[in-house]
Each structure stands twice: as structure tokens, then as C-alpha cells.
Amino acid sequence: MIVLRNLTLRRGARRVLDEASAVINPGEKIGLVGRNGAGKSSLFALLAGTLHEDAGECLVPSVWRLAQVAQEMPETAQSATDFVIAGDAFLMAAQAEAHAAEASGNGERMAHAYTALTDAGAHDAHARAQALILGLGFRMDELNRPVNSFSGGWRMRLQLARALMCPSDLLLLDEPTNHLDLDALVWLESWLKRYEGTLLVISHDREFLDAVTRVTLHIERGKLTRYGGNYSDFEALRAQQMLLQQAAYEKQQAQIARLTKFIDRFKAKASKARQAQSRVKALERMERLAPVLAEAEFSFAFNTPTGLPNPMLVLRDVDCGYLPPVGASADTPPSLIVRQVSCTIAAGQRIGILGANGQGKSTLVKTLVGALPLLSGGRVEGKELSIGYFAQQELDVLRPRDSPIEHLTRLAHTVLPEGESRREQALRNYLGTFSFTGDMAYQPVGTMSGGEKARLVLALIAWQRPNLLLLDEPTNHLDLATREALSVALNEFEGAMILVSHDRALLRAVCDEFWLVAHGRVTPFDGDLDDYQQFLLDDARRQREAEKRARMQNGQAEQTSAVRKREYAAARQTAAQLRSLKRAQEKLDSQLHTLQMHKQAIEARFAEESLPVDEITVLGNELKALNEALDAQEERWLTLAEEIERIEAASS
Structure with missing residues (x-):
């Protein structure tokens, strides 16, 4: 297990952890949560060994193998498959030893090296790597593409695949969902549920944390607090x-007020001096409770638009894509991404855009906003249309040397006439509503975090009072509290909205309808996000079946009708067996959670002072029975998991 005991950790002059303690047990899946800047990434660096504690102890078993996602952008001509295989450090070491043994000609050394190579999984490394790559959203024809031919987001997916490829006892994932679309995110959730090691994950995706974690570790004001359960x-x-702490604090404050009033009233009277002095001593002995200083929750609102044209925007038979680059030959065709788009955006519509990465979601949004020219068709804007556009790359457009007040002042001078709303104090007051208070209003943007930059972009958009919001992945750098604030603001927004996001909680909260971008088309999606996840599974199955048919057409022997029927029947039987096993596993998950909560309650009771001896005996017997029940249920869960993995591996 990992033991953090009275741990103090400084970053510069600031204490991010102050005599914090926690225990992490083997095999636990833990969500590490806290405000931006609370110290989550610093704790990861400490566990990874790149930082060292300033005081206290951080004890990680020396035999544990660590895996985490490298943050640097890979620049290599290796194929995607080879790059991911190279993430298995133990396999690479075994291969190096096998080459050295072969060069030495020592037969005994070669025998040991080949055994180690087999133990490291060399026989199926290629298949394991490609399964990870495909699961994270790559296509079959991209498996052997050079890494440096992919964009930054796709390269980070390959870094994630490398981390998953490496056998590990401790897996540290810092915002693993930032570059994933919904289909890859669902796949990652499934993979992490099967992971047998200890997992610590930092994420601002509420549904991802709920699906994957079973313990939550909260960092607040330098302390670590452990909670059983998901987010x-x-x-x-x-x-x-x-609530309990606040009630206790208020009760104590009332008691202090009564004692103080008595002391002030009777301390000068000789007849009451002794009673007054006893109350002074009672005040001195009293352990003062702190009030609940809840984290200052960020909130904001989009102001009422000046007008609401209806319809706001209309596209008729529009082809979306990119014109040939400058300097290309005259006969170079444009790059067509989405074809024949016809849609009408009405006042008050709240639309979520669904689709895998690379299908054209951002291309569609850029066409709607007018950032890309139409390749064909027509675009009609409503009168007084005002678009607020949040692009994925919008943070890069901010001037790093300029402060928030300079950004807003420049915007005000280009939009507004002279007046009160252009004065610096008015602009500062406005920025304060987005938590840019005091010196932060004058801080260079280049020194700010990604979340602070995203908040500034939202402030600039909201200040312009748009009536149509086009938001392309606005939550990538936002913490959970700010995402919640954005959700509230969008629900109160009176105009129309189109949202591209992989944050399922935000999509569920603010969207009334969905459009699907897939296979070069935009179509209304009749269903909710749960239906979309099922659609993704069905689509993946159809693609696998199409690939199998293509392989058969390329020379594989045709199977007889009887064989196909047997395979179909076996597949149906396997699917039914899998559903039954997974239902049983889900039921066990619920039972284990209940037993864990009961166990924690008993352990908390043990920690109380002056516990009667007879109750200690009763609780001890109950705890022993609970531990036996937990062991039995966990053994059953592992048996089911192994059986599910065996069946899935056999049917893949």
C-alpha cells in the first residue's frame, strides 16, 4: 500500500500539502479531486518520484511498477504501433537482453533471455498495442502511420496508449479524457474498470469519475481527506x-457568546468573581472550531441578448471543408469534409453536436460561424445576429503579454462608443464577476493556467451579449466547479446554443436535441447520450463485420453455410453469456460498495473514545464477518472478471 504520513510539500513559497496523511490500498481506483492549484499534479509528481517531500513520509512499495502518460509531444517517425509497443519498458528490456545474449553466443544466457521475453508478453505485444490504438479512436489504416504525421491531440492519445501498454502496479492518469471523443472515452472507461493495479486519476469529467473510481481523495487547504465512493x-x-461542521460551529459560537456575556457582566462583582473566573477558564480550555470556509464557487451569467432573430441562421445544401492551400495548382480540389448540410437554427434551440473525432464537428461549427467559406450552397443570417464563438484553439489567440483588463479594454474600444461602460473601473468590475479580481486583472495572460485562460475567453464572449453561442470543447481546461458554473449560465442563456463537448454531464444538462456528424453527413440524432453510446457500440460492431467481409473477399476461404450458422449461434450464446456475467458483476459491485460503506462505519466507530468493552467485542466480531464477506465477494468478482476477459478475448 501507499502511505502518506504527516506529509508537507512546497512549491516555491506555497505549501500545497501541510501535514497531510492518507492510505491508498492495492487495487483501489481513486479519483483525486480539488480546485485548480490545490496540489493534485504536485502529489502525482511526488508519487512518481520527480518531487520529494519537504517533511513527513511518502511510502510507495519499491517493487511497484509505475506507469503514467508522458506530457511531452512525441516527435518521431516510428509507426504508431511500434511507438506504443516501445511504451512497455519491461518488454524493451527483455528484447535488449535477448539481442545481447544472441550476440554473446552464450546458450544459457540466451535460454534465460528467451524465457524473459516470453514472460514479458512478446508473442502478443503487437496485437495488444493495436487493440489499444484502435480503442482510442484510430483507424485500421493509421496503425502504421508515422507518429509525427498526426496532430497534437492524436499524438497525446498515442502517449496514453503507451501508458496503458506498460504493465504496472500503479497507474497515474492526469486528465486522460482531454483529447478523447465520446467513443474513445467509453472504451477507456471499460479498460480502466478491468485494470487490476492501483489507479489514481485526476479528471474534471464527473461521469468519467463516477464510472471508473470507487474512492475519492480530496485536497483542500493542504489536507487530504479520503471518502469511500465515486465523485x-x-x-x-x-x-x-x-452541514454538521457548520452546525457545531454555530452552537459553539452561541456558547462562547453566553460565557463572554456572563464574564463581562459579573467579573467586577466580588460575589460572582469565582463563577466569572471559572467561565474564563472554560473559554481557555475550549477547542475552537473553525467555520466552514467553503471554496468560493465561481459563477457567471450571459447577459440578455439585445435581440433574438428567428430563424437565427440557415444553411442550404452547404458543403463544408477547406479550400486548397495557397500555392496549390489550379486543378487541386477542395478538401470536402461534410456534404449537403441543410439546417435551420431557431431562437432558443439548444443543440449538442455528436460524432467521433475527425468526422467534421469543428468544421461544421467553423462553417456556421463563418470562419470557413462555403464550398457550395447558401448561408442566411437573421437580422441582428450576434455570434459568440469559443474555439478549441481560442486560448492560443490570447496575447500572452497582455492582461485581462487590456484584452477587455481593446474589445470595448472596438465595439462600444465612449461612455461609462468603457471606463476601467466598469471593466474591472465586470472581470471580477469572472474571478479576475485585484492583481489578477493586471496579470499577463501567459502566466495563467489553462483554466484561467478559458475563463477569460468566456468573459470576453459573454461581454459581447451574443444571441447565438457556438462552443467547441469549452471545458477542456475547466475544473469541476467552473464546469458547473458554465452549465448553470448556459441553462439561463436566452439565445440559441450549439455545443461540441466530450463532457457528458454538460451535454445532458444543457442540450435539448442532438445532431450527429458521421460519414460526411449531418443528421438529427433521435435519442439521448445513452442511446448514442449504444449507437457507437453498434457502429463499431458493423465496422468489424465489414472488415471481416473485406478480408474474406481478399482471398480468405469461404465458409460453408453450416459453419456460418454455427458461428452465429455461438456468437449469440457468447453474447448472452457475457450479458449474464456482466449483470452478475454489476450486482457484486453494488454489494461490495455496501459492505465497504458498512466497514468504514464500523472503523469510524472504533476510532471513538471511551467505547464500551462489550461494544468493542460486538463490533470486532461484526468487522471480522464483514472482512470475510468482502474477501468472498471480491474473489467471486475476480473470477467473473477473468471469465469475462477470457470470453471477450476468445470472441475478438
Whole structure:
């Protein structure tokens, strides 16, 4: 297990951890949560060994193998498959030893090296790497493409695949979902649920944390607090604790007020001096409780638009894509991404755009906003249309040397006439509503975090009072509190909205309808996000079947009708068996969670002072029975997991 005991960790002059303690047990899947800047990434660096504690202890088993996602952008001509295989450090070491043994001609050394190579999984490394790459959204024809031919987001997916490829006892994932679309995200959730090691994940995706984690570790004001359950459980438990703490604080303040009033009233009277002095001593002995200083939650609002044209925007038979680059020959055709788009955006519509990465979601949004020219068709804007556009690359457009007040002042001078709203104090007051208060209003943007930059872009958009919002992945750098604030603001926004996001909680909260961008077309999607996840699974199955048919047409022997029927029947039987096993596993998950909560309650009771001896005996027997039940249920869960993996591997 990992033990953090009275841990103090400084970054510069600031203490990010202050005598913090926690225990992480083997095999636990833990969500590490806290405000931006609370110290989550610093704790990861400490566990990875790149930082060292300033005081206290950080004990990680020396035999544990660590895996984490490298943050540097890879620049290599290696194929995607070879790059991911190279992430398995133990396989690479075994291969190096095998080459050295062969060069030495030592037969005994070669025998040991070949055994180690087999133990490292050399026989199926290629298949494992390609399964990871395909699961993260790459196509079959991209498996052997050079890494440096991919864009930055896709290269980071390959870095994630490398981390998953490496056998590990401890896996550290810092915002693994940032570059994933929904289909890859669903696949990653499934993979992490099967991961047998200890997992610590930092994420601002509520649904991802709920799906993957079973323990939550909260960093707040330099302290670590452990909660049993996923993120939703953590929120409920923390809310209860805050209510109890606030009630205890208010009760103590009332008691202090009564004692102080008595002392002030009777300390000068000889007849009451002794009673007054006893109350002074009672005040001195009292352990003062702190008030609940809840984290300052960020909130903002989009102002009422000046007008709401209806319809706001119309596209008729529009082809979306990119013109040939400058200097290309005259006969170079444009790059067509989405074809024959016909849509009408009406006032008050709230549309979520669904589709895998590379299908054209951002291309569609850029065409709607007018950032890309139409390749064909027509575009009609409503009168007084005002678009607020948040692009994925919008953070790069900010001037790093300029401050928030300089950005807003420049915008005000280009939009507004002279007047009160252009004065610096008015602009500062506005920025304050987005938490750019005091010196932060004058801080260079280049020194700010990604979340702060995203907040500034939202502030600049909201200030212009748009009536149509086009938001392309606005949450990538936002923490959970700011995402919640954005969700509230979008729900209160009176105009129309189109949203591209992989944050399922945000999509569920603010979108009334969905459009699907797939296979070069834009179509209404009749369903919710759960239906879309099923659509992705069905689509992946259809693609696998199409690939199998293509392989058969390329020379594979045709199977007889009887064989195909047997395979179909076997596949149906396997699918039914898998569904039954997974239902049983889900039921066990629920039972294990209940047993864990009961165990934690008993352990908390043990920690109380002055516990009667007879109750200690009863609780001890109950705890022993719980541990036995947990062991039995966990053994059953592992058996089911192994059986599911065996069946899935056999049917893939």
C-alpha cells in the first residue's frame, strides 16, 4: 500500500500539502479531486518520484511498477504501433537482453533471455498495442502511420496508449479524457474498470469519475481527506460533513457568546468573581472550531441578448471543408469534409453536436460561424445576429503579454462608443464577476493556467451579449466547479446554443436535441447520450463485420453455410453469456460498495473514545464477518472478471 504520513510539500513559497496523511490500498481506483492549484499534479509528481517531500513520509512499495502518460509531444517517425509497443519498458528490456545474449553466443544466457521475453508478453505485444490504438479512436489504416504525421491531440492519445501498454502496479492518469471523443472515452472507461493495479486519476469529467473510481481523495487547504465512493458519493458525503461542521460551529459560537456575556457582566462583582473566573477558564480550555470556509464557487451569467432573430441562421445544401492551400495548382480540389448540410437554427434551440473525432464537428461549427467559406450552397443570417464563438484553439489567440483588463479594454474600444461602460473601473468590475479580481486583472495572460485562460475567453464572449453561442470543447481546461458554473449560465442563456463537448454531464444538462456528424453527413440524432453510446457500440460492431467481409473477399476461404450458422449461434450464446456475467458483476459491485460503506462505519466507530468493552467485542466480531464477506465477494468478482476477459478475448 501507499502511505502518506504527516506529509508537507512546497512549491516555491506555497505549501500545497501541510501535514497531510492518507492510505491508498492495492487495487483501489481513486479519483483525486480539488480546485485548480490545490496540489493534485504536485502529489502525482511526488508519487512518481520527480518531487520529494519537504517533511513527513511518502511510502510507495519499491517493487511497484509505475506507469503514467508522458506530457511531452512525441516527435518521431516510428509507426504508431511500434511507438506504443516501445511504451512497455519491461518488454524493451527483455528484447535488449535477448539481442545481447544472441550476440554473446552464450546458450544459457540466451535460454534465460528467451524465457524473459516470453514472460514479458512478446508473442502478443503487437496485437495488444493495436487493440489499444484502435480503442482510442484510430483507424485500421493509421496503425502504421508515422507518429509525427498526426496532430497534437492524436499524438497525446498515442502517449496514453503507451501508458496503458506498460504493465504496472500503479497507474497515474492526469486528465486522460482531454483529447478523447465520446467513443474513445467509453472504451477507456471499460479498460480502466478491468485494470487490476492501483489507479489514481485526476479528471474534471464527473461521469468519467463516477464510472471508473470507487474512492475519492480530496485536497483542500493542504489536507487530504479520503471518502469511500465515486465523485457523486463524495459530493453527498462532503455536503453532509459541511452541514454538521457548520452546525457545531454555530452552537459553539452561541456558547462562547453566553460565557463572554456572563464574564463581562459579573467579573467586577466580588460575589460572582469565582463563577466569572471559572467561565474564563472554560473559554481557555475550549477547542475552537473553525467555520466552514467553503471554496468560493465561481459563477457567471450571459447577459440578455439585445435581440433574438428567428430563424437565427440557415444553411442550404452547404458543403463544408477547406479550400486548397495557397500555392496549390489550379486543378487541386477542395478538401470536402461534410456534404449537403441543410439546417435551420431557431431562437432558443439548444443543440449538442455528436460524432467521433475527425468526422467534421469543428468544421461544421467553423462553417456556421463563418470562419470557413462555403464550398457550395447558401448561408442566411437573421437580422441582428450576434455570434459568440469559443474555439478549441481560442486560448492560443490570447496575447500572452497582455492582461485581462487590456484584452477587455481593446474589445470595448472596438465595439462600444465612449461612455461609462468603457471606463476601467466598469471593466474591472465586470472581470471580477469572472474571478479576475485585484492583481489578477493586471496579470499577463501567459502566466495563467489553462483554466484561467478559458475563463477569460468566456468573459470576453459573454461581454459581447451574443444571441447565438457556438462552443467547441469549452471545458477542456475547466475544473469541476467552473464546469458547473458554465452549465448553470448556459441553462439561463436566452439565445440559441450549439455545443461540441466530450463532457457528458454538460451535454445532458444543457442540450435539448442532438445532431450527429458521421460519414460526411449531418443528421438529427433521435435519442439521448445513452442511446448514442449504444449507437457507437453498434457502429463499431458493423465496422468489424465489414472488415471481416473485406478480408474474406481478399482471398480468405469461404465458409460453408453450416459453419456460418454455427458461428452465429455461438456468437449469440457468447453474447448472452457475457450479458449474464456482466449483470452478475454489476450486482457484486453494488454489494461490495455496501459492505465497504458498512466497514468504514464500523472503523469510524472504533476510532471513538471511551467505547464500551462489550461494544468493542460486538463490533470486532461484526468487522471480522464483514472482512470475510468482502474477501468472498471480491474473489467471486475476480473470477467473473477473468471469465469475462477470457470470453471477450476468445470472441475478438
